[in-house]
Amino acid sequence: MTPLPTRSRLAKTFRAWLSRLLSPTVKPLALPLLFATFQKVLASNNRALEGITDMGEKLSGDYIFDINYITTAYTALAADFQNSIVQFKTLSSGRYPIAEPFATIHALILDMIQGQEGRATDLLLSLEEMTWDRAREVGGKNYNLAELKNGLGLPVPDGFALTGRAFSEFIRHNDLSAALLRLQEGSASEAEILALRQRILAGVFPPELDQQVTAALDRLRRHGVKAQLAVRSSADEEDGYYSFAGQFESVLNVPLQTHELRKAYCRVVASLFSPGAMAYQRQLGYHVGGLRMAVGCLLMVDAVASGVIYTADPARGDKGVVVINAAWGLGPSVVDGLTDTDLHVVQKGEPPQVVETKVGRKESMTVPAASGETRQEPTPEASRNLPCLSPDAVIALARQSMGIEAYFKGPQDIEWAMRADGKIIFLQARALKVAVDLPPAAGEKGPDRSVVVPVEAINQSPIISNQGIAVQTGVAAGKAFILKSLAELDKFPLGAVLVAQNDSPQFIRVMPYAAAIITGSGGLASHMASVCREFKIPTLVNCGEALNLLRHGQEISLNIDASGNSAIYDGRIAGLLAQHHKHGMAMEELYEFRRQKYLLRYIAPLNLVNPLEDEFTPGKCRTLHDVLRFIHEKSMQTIIEASSSGIGGLTALRKLELPVPAGLQVLDLGGGLMPGVSSTVSEKEIRSLPLRAIIEGLTTPGAWHLGAISLEVGDLVGSMMRIGELTAEGAKMEARNLAVIATEYVNFAMRFGFHFNLVDSYCSDRAANNYVYFRFVGGAADMTKRSRRIALIDRVLKESGFLSKTTGDLIIARLSHISRDEVLAALRMAGRLIAFMRQLDAVLRDDEQIEVYARRFLDGNYEL
Amino acid sequence: MTTNPTIMVIDDEKIVGDMAKLSLEQEGYEVETFLDGESALKRLAEKKFNVVITDFKMKGVDGLEVLRTTKRLYPETVVIMITAFANLDVAIEALRDDVFDFFPKPVKIKELKQSIRKALGR
Numbered sequence: 001m002t003p004l005p006t007r008s009r010l011a012k013t014f015r016a017w018l019s020r021l022l023s024p025t026v027k028p029l030a031l032p033l034l035f036a037t038f039q040k041v042l043a044s045n046n047r048a049l050e051g052i053t054d055m056g057e058k059l060s061g062d063y064i065f066d067i068n069y070i071t072t073a074y075t076a077l078a079a080d081f082q083n084s085i086v087q088f089k090t091l092s093s094g095r096y097p098i099a100e101p102f103a104t105i106h107a108l109i110l111d112m113i114q115g116q117e118g119r120a121t122d123l124l125l126s127l128e129e130m131t132w133d134r135a136r137e138v139g140g141k142n143y144n145l146a147e148l149k150n151g152l153g154l155p156v157p158d159g160f161a162l163t164g165r166a167f168s169e170f171i172r173h174n175d176l177s178a179a180l181l182r183l184q185e186g187s188a189s190e191a192e193i194l195a196l197r198q199r200i201l202a203g204v205f206p207p208e209l210d211q212q213v214t215a216a217l218d219r220l221r222r223h224g225v226k227a228q229l230a231v232r233s234s235a236d237e238e239d240g241y242y243s244f245a246g247q248f249e250s251v252l253n254v255p256l257q258t259h260e261l262r263k264a265y266c267r268v269v270a271s272l273f274s275p276g277a278m279a280y281q282r283q284l285g286y287h288v289g290g291l292r293m294a295v296g297c298l299l300m301v302d303a304v305a306s307g308v309i310y311t312a313d314p315a316r317g318d319k320g321v322v323v324i325n326a327a328w329g330l331g332p333s334v335v336d337g338l339t340d341t342d343l344h345v346v347q348k349g350e351p352p353q354v355v356e357t358k359v360g361r362k363e364s365m366t367v368p369a370a371s372g373e374t375r376q377e378p379t380p381e382a383s384r385n386l387p388c389l390s391p392d393a394v395i396a397l398a399r400q401s402m403g404i405e406a407y408f409k410g411p412q413d414i415e416w417a418m419r420a421d422g423k424i425i426f427l428q429a430r431a432l433k434v435a436v437d438l439p440p441a442a443g444e445k446g447p448d449r450s451v452v453v454p455v456e457a458i459n460q461s462p463i464i465s466n467q468g469i470a471v472q473t474g475v476a477a478g479k480a481f482i483l484k485s486l487a488e489l490d491k492f493p494l495g496a497v498l499v500a501q502n503d504s505p506q507f508i509r510v511m512p513y514a515a516a517i518i519t520g521s522g523g524l525a526s527h528m529a530s531v532c533r534e535f536k537i538p539t540l541v542n543c544g545e546a547l548n549l550l551r552h553g554q555e556i557s558l559n560i561d562a563s564g565n566s567a568i569y570d571g572r573i574a575g576l577l578a579q580h581h582k583h584g585m586a587m588e589e590l591y592e593f594r595r596q597k598y599l600l601r602y603i604a605p606l607n608l609v610n611p612l613e614d615e616f617t618p619g620k621c622r623t624l625h626d627v628l629r630f631i632h633e634k635s636m637q638t639i640i641e642a643s644s645s646g647i648g649g650l651t652a653l654r655k656l657e658l659p660v661p662a663g664l665q666v667l668d669l670g671g672g673l674m675p676g677v678s679s680t681v682s683e684k685e686i687r688s689l690p691l692r693a694i695i696e697g698l699t700t701p702g703a704w705h706l707g708a709i710s711l712e713v714g715d716l717v718g719s720m721m722r723i724g725e726l727t728a729e730g731a732k733m734e735a736r737n738l739a740v741i742a743t744e745y746v747n748f749a750m751r752f753g754f755h756f757n758l759v760d761s762y763c764s765d766r767a768a769n770n771y772v773y774f775r776f777v778g779g780a781a782d783m784t785k786r787s788r789r790i791a792l793i794d795r796v797l798k799e800s801g802f803l804s805k806t807t808g809d810l811i812i813a814r815l816s817h818i819s820r821d822e823v824l825a826a827l828r829m830a831g832r833l834i835a836f837m838r839q840l841d842a843v844l845r846d847d848e849q850i851e852v853y854a855r856r857f858l859d860g861n862y863e864l
Numbered sequence: 865m866t867t868n869p870t871i872m873v874i875d876d877e878k879i880v881g882d883m884a885k886l887s888l889e890q891e892g893y894e895v896e897t898f899l900d901g902e903s904a905l906k907r908l909a910e911k912k913f914n915v916v917i918t919d920f921k922m923k924g925v926d927g928l929e930v931l932r933t934t935k936r937l938y939p940e941t942v943v944i945m946i947t948a949f950a951n952l953d954v955a956i957e958a959l960r961d962d963v964f965d966f967f968p969k970p971v972k973i974k975e976l977k978q979s980i981r982k983a984l985g986r
Contacts, residue, residue: 058970066877068948395923590886605924728941 003570015471034642035669037091041635042762042769048628049768052075057606059597061230061587068836070113070596071215077603078106081624088631092638098630101621103131109602109624112595123166124212127159132622137163137385139234139294144408144429152251152407154400158223160216162265165294166209170269173206174199174715183273183289193273198269205262217256221300229254230265233271235293247277247505247527250332253368260400261297268295280508283535284591285657300368305388306331307341308399308525310432312411314523314533315470316564317409321355322346322398325525326388327377328504329365331415331427341523342387359387388418397424404429413530452650461566462551468518470564471529476514476538476555477572480550484690493760497556499546501529511535515560518568520544540566612805612812636771640747640760641662655680656739658695659834660704662750664738666691672741688741689762693824694748697831702862704835746827752838755779759830763823771816772826774802778809779841788844789837795854800829836862868968869984870911872905873897874930875919875946880969884917887973888980904931912938915980920947935962942983947969 036482055073055280057067085099116140122129124136130138130146138146142161146155171177179196182188188196205213220227227606233248247809249271251264272293273275281288307326324344342365345356350529361381369375380650388398397416404426405412411432417425417758481492492510500507503522508516517532522541532539540546545566550556557573558567587593601623607614608626621627654673656664657680666673672688673681683699686692698704748759755778764768776793779786786809797813804813815826836857843864844850856863871893875883881897890894894914898904904918904926916934920927931943942964965979 062974063970063972064880064887064946064976066875066880066948068877069970587883587886590882592881592882596879 005122032739034091035639035745037087038635038639040092041084041087044080044087045628045632046766046768048077048080048084048624051080052604052625052628056600059600061593061597065596067113067596070599074109074113074599076570077624078109081106081627084631087755088635092634093780095638096618096630096634098618098621098627098634101618102624102627105602105624105627108133108136112602120164122163123169123209124216125161125163126216127156127161129162132811135162137165137294139296139597140430141232141428142294142296143233143234145298145426147407148404148426148429154404155423157230157301157425157427158220159229159296162209162213162295162297164292164294165484165554166296167269169206169209170203174198174203175202180289184287188289193278197273200273203262203266203269205258205265210258210262212776213261214258216297217258217261221257223299223863227256227605229256229264229297230260230300231261231268232298233268233293234296235272235291247280247531248272248507249274251274252374254297255401265295265440268405269293274426276506276508278533279511280486283511284654286591295799298427301417301427302419302629303330303425304420306427307388307416309397309414309416310411310525311343311401311405311414312432314411314413314432315472322348322352322401323524324389324394324397325523327362327365328383328388328542329361329364329367329763330374330660331417339523341525342389343523344389344394346394349400352402356393357387359385361385362388386679391523393418393424400424400426400531405601410690427745430552451824460569460573462569463556464543464545464566464568466567467545467567468540468566469522470541470560470566471524471541472532472537473534473560473562473564474516474538475557475559476516479557480554481554481555482550484510484548487663497558499550501547503541505531505741507531507750511537516540518546518550518558520545520547540568543723577787599644604689612803612814636760636762636773639745640758642775653680653738656686657682657705659699662698664750665738669742669745670739671743672745677701686846687743688739689744689820689824689828690761691741691748693763693827694746694759694831694834696740697833698835700828700832700862703832704838705862707863740779748832755841757834757840759824759827759834761827763820763827765820767817767819768819770820770823772802772813772818772823772830774809774811774813774830775803776837783809785844788847788850791847792844792850792854792857793794793837795850796829796833796857799854799858800826801825832862833857839864866903868892868895869914871915871980872894872904872913874899874901874908874922874927875916876900876922880919880946883973884976886935891977891980893980901927901930902941908937915942915944917944917946917976918921918983920945931963942978942980944976944983956970969979 025823051073055077056064058069060075076479081102085102088096088098122134123265125134127142129144130143131148135143138161149156160318171180176196176199178186179199182192183196197456203783204210217649220229230250232250233256235248249268251267254260255266271287272291278288281291305326305328307324308331309325310323313321313323322345324346324694325343326342326344340360340362342362343358345355346355347353347355362384364376365379367377393522393836396807401412401414404414406431407432412429413432414426415428417427419425442502461640475496478495478497480499481496483492483498486504486506489510495515496513496514497515498507498510498516501520502524503517504520505527507517507528511517513532514537516538517528518539520530520543522528523543526541529539529541536565538558540558540560543566550568555571557571558566559569559573563585588597603621603624606625606629607622608620608629615635616630618630621630638797653667653678656662656666658664667685668688672686672691674685674687677685683692683695686695738749739753744764745762746760748758756778758773758775760773761771768822774797776790780791790806790811793811794804794806794813795812800815801818802813804811806812815823818826840853844853869911871888873881873888873895874897875881875884878899881899885897887896896907898907899921901918904916905925908916916930918927918930927945927947931945934941934943943962944965944967945963946967946969948969954984964983967976967979
């Protein structure tokens with residue numbers, strides 16, 4: 001057995017390969033050789049695509065894999081890509097810089113496989129600089145905010161991030177590495193952890209970071225001398241699967257001064273090692289002491305109101321609604337569950353419709369305090385019962401949130417703030433955990449994510465029923481533990497039900513042991529609520545009755561069903577608990593699994609979707625799949641151009657005899673004609689499947705009109721005015737009624753009068769290789785009529801599944817990844833269309849005719 | 865009251881044990897995982913398992929040794945071997961030594977579960 005390459009050898013081989021590839025461009029190839037290269041590109045592309053698919057399958061959660069598999073599979077995949085890129089460089093004469101994006105993605109993937117920190121050297125990045133390949137360096141929260149700004153153009157606060165690299169430098173500069181290592185090994189005592197936090201709080205910036213921070217703060221001063229920052233964690237969570245909601249400290253109202261920012265930074269970093277945050281990290285399988293923390297420094301928004309939006313109902317799993325929470329003042333009122341907020345439920349759709357509005361009492365609000373902190377103060381009487389958002393603002397917010405959800409491809413948890421002028425600023429967007437996921441499709445056995453027992457099915461009267469707000473569905477039983485102060489959390493017994501007046505992110509410390517949580521206040525949008533959903537702990541909030549009616553130590557059962565009905569019973573309800581079985585934990589909840597699966601994000605998704613868009617460039621490739629797509633598309637384009645122009649040996653040209661006067665010549669690259677044919681070939685002697693299909697279409701009875709259609713005066717003037725350009729072009733195109741063929745390939749270029757038509761197709765038994773490319777340009781009639789003909793072609797091609805783009809009298813359309821039979825059907829259609837359209841422009845006298853003739857054509861009626 | 869069947873999983877990579885534990889616990893099995901053969905054998909001396917799933921290639925005590933010891937202590941315990949290398953010789957040697965089933969990695973969880981069900985006669 002060949003030994004597996006070591007990782008360092010792998011990286012070295014890759015560097016050598018890359019330097020060879022970046023050497024000067026190669027000379028263009030002669031056509032037959034070009035075609036052979038094209039086929040090699042297709043073959044290695046296929047292997048690479050199979051590799052991507054295989055890794056996707058093996059990392060789907062249906063297989064148990066080890067790291068050796070990842071290394072081996074990725075080594076093979078990278079080799080296929082390198083091969084593809086080398087062949088593609090030869091094919092395209094080095095015209096496209098695809099090796100560079102591949103190298104960037106490859107490096108990101110290798111870093112992950114090898115568990116390295118990442119190569120970025122930046123200590124500080126502005127929001128604009130946070131591109132996709134830097135997501136790991138700035139953490140999920142910062143990156144998502146940058147995407148809101150850069151990708152969606154939404155208003156977000158100006159600011160910058162101190163990267164994961166800055167964190168590592170900070171740790172080194174302050175001599176904290178050894179302490180972190182002890183923590184990672186699990187050998188640090190409580191006292192050592194406390195000392196570590198103290199040392200972090202007293203930390204200083206390394207000189208380079210200090211300079212960069214000072215410069216960045218100078219730039220932010222353009223927003224005014226009173227501008228202040230919110231300094232927040234954005235931990236280097238690779239996957240963003242968990243929210244870290246409320247686990248780390250945020251420092252608000254930080255003045256634009258380096259020493260102030262440093263103090264805030266130290267506080268945020270120290271919060272990584274608070275008891276609650278450490279419990280959370282352990283619970284999720286992270287190595288405490290191993291997590292790096294990027295920090296976001298964003299301008300404070302002078303908010304009159306703020307809130308949280310969920311683009312699905314997180315408790316009931318309804319993905320058809322947007323839930324908007326709002327309160328006066330700064331965000332903590334909502335996210336810390338400090339006041340009774342406004343609630344708006346909006347049904348998605350166009351237009352979105354408000355289906356529920358509840359104006360909260362909003363007795364208190366969070367306001368900036370003189371000390372640079374925030375504090376709660378009573379809301380002015382007059383504002384309390386007024387909704388923070390107007391009906392129009394609710395709809396506008398719902399629309400924007402739906403846009404954010406579509407952009408990130410999943411339900412979102414969004415934080416926003418409203419300025420005095422009514423402008424909404426987005427502060428954060430992250431994936432929302434939805435408690436009850438939609439039931440699995442028929443025949444597919446998904447894990448049982450929630451125990452759902454309808455409340456009415458239980459034949460016993462509850463102590464409390466349908467009080468409060470359901471945060472997480474489920475069934476639980478245990479002794480009630482009535483919490484009087486946070487300090488008592490340390491005494492929380494395993495398997496008890498936590499009952500508390502207010503909710504707190506501190507509860508995370510006991511979540512691994514809690515059967516359920518009930519609180520007297522709070523709402524759906526608090527940090528604690530997010531974490532309860534993550535851990536699937538049955539949770540009921542805003543249920544004041546519980547504190548009045550339940551006794552400390554009382555055995556109780558709790559049921560929250562999928563409709564949001566809830567019931568609390570005295571004692572253990574056997575009938576209820578019999579149906580309670582261990583929650584199916586998803587594979588995604590295993591940290592190591594997520595970490596490995598995260599690789600796929602740089603491999604499998606396809607972002608380069610439409611090759612006809614301007615965005616279709618090497619620079620837009622974010623995944624290996626994108627690289628492959630780009631290579632495939634441009635290989636095709638190269639072969640089309642070469643077949644259409646660079647004909648070498650004209651002696652190989654043969655005349656094709658057809659029942660219609662097409663004046664067609666063929667050039668066989670191999671296997672396209674019967675062996676030993678003479679200089680004139682008949683239809684029967686064609687072996688090229690795609691050419692045969694086009695000919696079949698072209699010669700369909702009735703499709704080819706032999707009579708001339710008279711042109712009108714305007715048409716003649718039009719063509720006379722274009723005569724210069726047409727003759728010049730005409731001379732160049734003289735020999736263009738030409739088909740370059742192979743057994744599975746055709747490049748069919750035809751010129752009829754003043755228009756030029758090209759069909760290029762590859763047609764094999766592998767759908768992944770197959771495509772039909774169709775281009776049509778020009779005509780003799782005036783521009784309006786020519787454009788009508790283009791509209792008709794567009795209509796017909798779209799009906800046949802083509803993706804198309806038109807500009808004036810030019811249309812380019814393509815169809816790919818289809819079976820051989822589908823290609824042949826499309827080519828027969830294309831042949832008929834070529835025949836039918838030749839003089840069609842002259843009869844398209846008004847726009848209505850477009851539909852008339854398109855319909856006729858599609859119905860097989862070729863009358864003009 | 866019947867107790868759930870017990871399964872021991874041994875692999876020197878944590879992710880393998882974690883994934884196996886998670887998927888098998890969903891079937892109602894009680895699963896214990898070990899990162900090396902030594903600690904697994906120590907546990908086997910104290911407790912009988914219905915099924916032992918072991919990696920073949922491990923440093924120190926390898927899969928074959930685990931197999932032999934298991935069979936010596938508990939002839940009726942079913943042993944399932946998994947390995948990164950789909951090497952037929954190993955498979956044949958192992959099968960001769962009374963391995964119930966043999967899976968190359970990555971292991972399809974559905975097939976592993978089927979094999980266990982079959983082994984336990986359920």
